[in-house]
Structure formats: C-alpha cells, structure tokens
Amino acid sequence: MPSAYILANVRVTNPAQYEDYKKLSSIAIQAHGAEVCVRGGGVDVLEGDWQPDRVVLLRFESAEQARRFYDSEEYRRARQAREGAAVMRMVLIEGAI
Numbered sequence: 001m002p003s004a005y006i007l008a009n010v011r012v013t014n015p016a017q018y019e020d021y022k023k024l025s026s027i028a029i030q031a032h033g034a035e036v037c038v039r040g041g042g043v044d045v046l047e048g049d050w051q052p053d054r055v056v057l058l059r060f061e062s063a064e065q066a067r068r069f070y071d072s073e074e075y076r077r078a079r080q081a082r083e084g085a086a087v088m089r090m091v092l093i094e095g096a097i
Contacts, residue, residue: 004063005037006070008090010054017085024081028074034066035059063094 012018029036038057045051060066069075070092082088 002062003095004060004066005093005095006034006056006058006060006066006090007093008056008088009052010056010089011087012054012085013087014085018082021078021082021085024078025075028069028072028078029058031074032065032069032072033061034069063092066092 035058036056037059038055040054040056043052043055058066058069060069
C-alpha cells in the first residue's frame with residue numbers, strides 16, 4: 001500500500017513554549033489520521049555527519065493526506081504556536097511499505 005511520511009528534525013529553543021506546539025500538533029495529527037512512528041527519543045548516528053536534534057516521523061496513507069495535514073487549519077495553529085520556540089526542518093517522503 002502506498003504511504004507517505006513526514007520526517008522532521010526539530011531544534012527546540014524554548015521548551016516551555018514548545019509544549020503548546022506539541023499539544024496543538026497532536027490535535028492536527030489525530031484529525032488527519034497520521035500514525036506517529038517516532039516522536040523524540042534517543043538518536044545514535046551510524047554514518048555521516050548529521051547531528052539530529054528531536055526527530056519526528058509521521059506516516060500517512062498518501063502524500064495528499066500528508067499535504068492536507070500540513071496545510072490544515074489545525075496544523076497552521078500549531079505552526080504559529082511554534083514560532084520562536086523551535087527551528088523546524090521537515091520533508092515529505094513518498095514511499096511504500
């Protein structure tokens with residue numbers, strides 16, 4: 001079945017304010033049927049020079065569903081709450097399981 005993933009690397013700069021983002025992004029994740037595969041946790045670099053901070057991996061049924069999540073009013077509120085609290089790097093990856 002085709003799937004799509006949103007992979008994010010987050011450098012949290014204001015942990016207290018970031019808590020608001022986490023609450024609002026959780027609402028958006030639930031509203032758009034995403035599966036949380038990874039949200040935080042330890043990271044052990046096996047190869048290369050990437051030094052990720054907080055890693056989040058979400059799985060969606062399709063790229064279209066992932067884009068609807070990202071463009072949604074729910075996630076727009078979360079992004080606004082995140083302003084000044086974190087530096088986000090996020091990609092949409094199309095794939096299959």
